[in-house]
Amino acid sequence: MALLDIRDLHVTFLSTGKEAVRGVDLTMEPGQRLGLVGESGSGKTVTAMALSGLIERWNVNMTGQVLFEGRDLLACSRSQLRAVQGKDIGVVFQEPMTSLNPLMKVGRQVEEVLKIHTDLSAGQRRARALEAMEQVGLRSPERTYEKYPHQLSGGQRQRAVIASAMVIRPKLLICDEPTTALDVTVQAQILSLLRSISEEFGVAIFLISHDLSVVRRLCESVCVMYKGAIVERGDTDRVFNDPRDEYTRRLIAAIPKRKRHE
């Protein structure tokens, strides 16, 4: 069974009447790394929010199906959804500056998901958190555990966020522009971290980016989104080297030459 199977998803905002997602179909197998690219406003984040359950339901009209391990998340109640959120689906946002609680110790935030979904003891949670922090390459996890977010660099924070999502070993990690706010070298580190996590633990990664070259470094397949619909999909290298859709061609042309040959 596919891990994730989105069928004919439509999302319309009631407040503005805008149809942000217009009939998206996509499938992800366990452990697969799939990229979603498109320009700003094409509906990437809305798609991710719809499948993570973050969308404010009173403000949208959603039709279609989001099947996660065969279960339709759109038909789930909020509490049914909560059982899946965090535990099976983790999310990493674009902005590491605001995605951590400024007043909570980093270690506590890494543990948070364990507190919500497991009944591990405090000591066990701490051990798991330290282990996860080590796995994402945070040096001296013991000390980082006691720090507050403002004491970490942007790259370290993003690692901490990834640790907080990974500590419970979700099956799917949604990353919405996880490297956009970071500088180039840190970007590369985070991407290779995501790759090694995915390979080591078999977690599927749904990577959202406006930058096809970022997707190419991490994902074997890609979907290109334009105005709320998927206009092209396939093997990342194939899409990159032999784009069939006019919009995809323009997207590739927009990548600086230097990056194209990386």
Added chain:
Amino acid sequence: MKIKHNKNFTAGAIITAFMLAVILIGMVWTPYDPNAMSGAERMLAPCPSHPLGTDNFGRDILSRVVEGAGATFVIAAATVAIGLAAGLVVGGLTGYYGGWLDEVVMRFNDAVAAFPSILLALVLIALFGSGKYNIILALGLLFIPSFARVVRSEVARQKSLDYVAGARLMGAGDMRILFLHILPNIIPVLLPSVAIGFNNAVLAEASMSYLSVGVQPPDASLGRMLNEAQGYLLTAPWYALSAGVAIILLVLGFGLLSEGMGGEYGAA
């Protein structure tokens, strides 16, 4: 939490610390029994044995000011505690959930805020009866809207930040998000409001007791003392002055504190 030590904050801290020390000492020891009358020592001017003089019943004014400041302080603190606790719940829930309930509650809030609070307090006192505990209850109720408003707008702002979205995406329940994640983050914004609220409570208690609907004789309260002192303004000015200065110091201390914090956070 960082508070840059500016002049206002330091001055406020010193005054408040002084008043708190006086009040705390006054709870266990005063030079004289504040209610002990002495026919022979009526209306004494300040002198070595009575540094602030005595009143029309021969009671030691210093002892009464200390005790009155204590009573005023306790009433103000309790008032703020009620207003703050209820304001946190009301503002927290409306700010977090938004929607029609938010609209209704906030319009009601506006309506309450449109009346002069002393007037409403008098209405409530007329309903509850006068006395120390009823004053606390009446003022506490009146203070809810202003705290609720501050809490609500700050909760609504925090709610849109990614760390809250992150907590939701971890499957955290609403109450956990609201109380564990959001509320600690609004404390910096709340502190100046607490200080200002405390000031308003001191003044409101003084006004109510001055109007004889607050603390009842023979108990001392600063407002009550002002009321009693006004009959002797010309013959014993130290009486009114002592109570008045005590009120001013209490209010000034917290006012400067809130100014110090407000300046800091306003700039941030």
